[in-house]
Amino acid sequence: MEGPLRIMSLEWILSPQRIAGAATLVVGYAALCARVAWVSRRKRLDLSHGNEEAAGHSQWPAVLVCYASQTGQAEGIAREAAGMLRASGMRATLMPVDAVGADMLRSHERSLWVLSTTGEGDAPDHALPFVQALLPKSLSLPNHQSQVLALGDREYREFCAFGEQVHRWLEAQGASSELTRVDNMDRDTLRAWQARMNERKLEWLGGTDSQPPAPDEEEWLLPPATTLVRLERRTLLNPGSQGGPLYQLDWVAEPGRELPHWESGDLASLRIPADPAHPRDYSIASIPQDNVLQMLVRLSVREDGTPGMASGWLCGGIREGDSLEVSVRRHSSFRLGDSAGRPLILIGNGSGLAGLLGHVRARIARQQGDQWLIFGERSPVHDALLDQQLQDWLQSGQLARLDRAWSRDGDNPRLYVQDVVLEQADAIRAWIARGAAIFVCGSLQGMGQGVHKALRQVLGEEALHELVQSGRYRRDVY
Numbered sequence: 001m002e003g004p005l006r007i008m009s010l011e012w013i014l015s016p017q018r019i020a021g022a023a024t025l026v027v028g029y030a031a032l033c034a035r036v037a038w039v040s041r042r043k044r045l046d047l048s049h050g051n052e053e054a055a056g057h058s059q060w061p062a063v064l065v066c067y068a069s070q071t072g073q074a075e076g077i078a079r080e081a082a083g084m085l086r087a088s089g090m091r092a093t094l095m096p097v098d099a100v101g102a103d104m105l106r107s108h109e110r111s112l113w114v115l116s117t118t119g120e121g122d123a124p125d126h127a128l129p130f131v132q133a134l135l136p137k138s139l140s141l142p143n144h145q146s147q148v149l150a151l152g153d154r155e156y157r158e159f160c161a162f163g164e165q166v167h168r169w170l171e172a173q174g175a176s177s178e179l180t181r182v183d184n185m186d187r188d189t190l191r192a193w194q195a196r197m198n199e200r201k202l203e204w205l206g207g208t209d210s211q212p213p214a215p216d217e218e219e220w221l222l223p224p225a226t227t228l229v230r231l232e233r234r235t236l237l238n239p240g241s242q243g244g245p246l247y248q249l250d251w252v253a254e255p256g257r258e259l260p261h262w263e264s265g266d267l268a269s270l271r272i273p274a275d276p277a278h279p280r281d282y283s284i285a286s287i288p289q290d291n292v293l294q295m296l297v298r299l300s301v302r303e304d305g306t307p308g309m310a311s312g313w314l315c316g317g318i319r320e321g322d323s324l325e326v327s328v329r330r331h332s333s334f335r336l337g338d339s340a341g342r343p344l345i346l347i348g349n350g351s352g353l354a355g356l357l358g359h360v361r362a363r364i365a366r367q368q369g370d371q372w373l374i375f376g377e378r379s380p381v382h383d384a385l386l387d388q389q390l391q392d393w394l395q396s397g398q399l400a401r402l403d404r405a406w407s408r409d410g411d412n413p414r415l416y417v418q419d420v421v422l423e424q425a426d427a428i429r430a431w432i433a434r435g436a437a438i439f440v441c442g443s444l445q446g447m448g449q450g451v452h453k454a455l456r457q458v459l460g461e462e463a464l465h466e467l468v469q470s471g472r473y474r475r476d477v478y
Contacts, residue, residue, distance in 0.1 A: 060089040070333060090205070105139065115127075117160050123165075154184070232250045247314070248295070264284075378406065
């Protein structure tokens, strides 16, 4: 029996269907590479044109303004800083760090870096080419002056690690570098940094022979506009769950007011009464057409058993009918962008479902249903979040696929979303081959890291890197 079985196995492996499928994947991968090259070139041209248009032919000093942003905060500050410098007559070239090369850095005597650190000391996803290609190099920057603003969170062990790494690297190249660390967008620290930037601006302008333009107002780093909203409803989504309670919070505009505008992927930022200096960001699960700003918030518990300051207030402190100020923050790195018309693979867990729901609803509003949701929670009995809504979308064709992973499903083996990614490897490769983009939202520890490792195994390191470069692999992990 051994011979016939071997022949049958070979025939099955080389069947016309499998050969055709493999050919499709090869063609799709080639198309992916071509698309990545085109998108990268277009982005470089657009960025170059924007910088030339903004700076014009100014006689004043040139500053390279670089940012590395995971949630959009660093990018926003960098844009404000570049605008301030340009308004003062300086030539400010704004770009993400992955677009910065050695020649460009050498051609500027001044640079400003606004750098976020994500997770346990990692650089933002888009900064990987900079970390791999430029940081290992030795450059000669003896007359270079740089300012590094490092954004981070002291709750993580490696606080502001990426910003510190770039600061040390600049000093090692002979540059004069100043470092400012900011914890959770602390307003006092940002104001102090803004004052220092105003000083440096005047120093740089004072180094020219001609009279510089009049300086701008000192407060150029303005806080985002806020809108007064009212908590209309708070709903427990996982009653009886062994995990932390997860609530849906629905906010509506006060009478006579309107909700702020946002796009799917953006964040709602709010300040709780007990800690107004540190804004908290939450993914928005709804779209403006819903006329409600919706969040999913899980009650966190400290090591001593007390509830987290922000989640405790949102899940039990504020009452239905109470109001607070909320601002919407543009989250460029998690917006749909060029992937708005593509098939989507949406992967997440827990409260990360909020960011994915926003994208699903935005596409349904545009009558697009080519999206696949892979989502993980604890138990199908208590943690099937918004199950009826998801089932309705699935049955109506507004959701192409729904795969859920349960980590506490009775006697069944524990299953996580990264396990689903590995199990569905062929389907994921097929979706990517026809142009799909991947969006991941939820916890960094466990889920985010596990999914990234699984995707690297399924797609290969090079293909995954190219998806990052083309904006077809985006993450909002925390």
